[in-house]
Amino acid sequence: MSSITAQSRITLHFELALDDGQIVDSNFEQVPATFNFGDGSLLPAFEEALLGLEKGSEASFVMPPEKAFGAHNxxxxxxxxxxxxxxxxxxxxxxxxxxxxxxxxxxxxxxxxxxxxxxxFNHPLAGRTLTFKVQIISVEETA
CATH class of the missing domain: 2.40.10.330 (Thrombin, subunit H)
Known part of the structure; x- marks a missing residue:
C-alpha cells in the first residue's frame, strides 16, 4: 500500500473545525476531493500533515494560526x-x-x-486554531 509523498495524487474527505467544534468546511457528506500534492489546493502545512498517511487512514491535526491562515493582522x-x-x-x-x-x-x-x-481584509479564519480532520480514500503516485 502506498503512502502519501510529494508525488502523490490524493483523494480524501476533509473537515475544518474551530476550537469550539463549529465546522467551517467539510466534504464528508459529499464527493471526496482529489488533488495533486503541491498543486496549491491545500495550504502547505495541511499538505505536510498528510505525508505518510495511507489509503483508509483517518487522522486529525490541530493547526495553529501560523500553520493555517496566519495571525490576525x-x-x-x-x-x-x-x-x-x-x-x-x-x-x-x-x-x-x-x-x-x-x-x-x-x-x-x-x-x-x-x-x-x-x-x-484579513482572511476570515486568520488568528484561529483549526482542527483538520481527514479520511484518505486513495493515494496514487504521479511521477
Missing part, C-alpha cells in the same frame, strides 16, 4: 469613508473591493460609523 483593518459605499451595509457582510492591480479583494464590514466604515 491589525494593519489589514482599514477605515473607508462611508460615502464610498452605495449600498446598504451590515456588520459581518463581505464586500468585494479592487486592489491597485484591479484584483478582487474581499473585505468584511467590521464596524459602521457615521463617517467611515471599518473593513477587515
Amino acid at each position: 491589525e494593519s489589514n483593518l482599514q477605515r473607508i469613508p462611508r460615502a464610498q459605499f452605495d449600498m446598504d451595509l451590515q456588520e459581518g457582510m463581505v464586500v468585494s473591493f479592487a486592489d491597485v492591480s484591479k484584483n478582487e479583494l474581499p473585505g468584511v464590514i467590521a464596524e459602521i460609523g457615521a463617517e467611515d466604515v471599518l473593513v477587515d
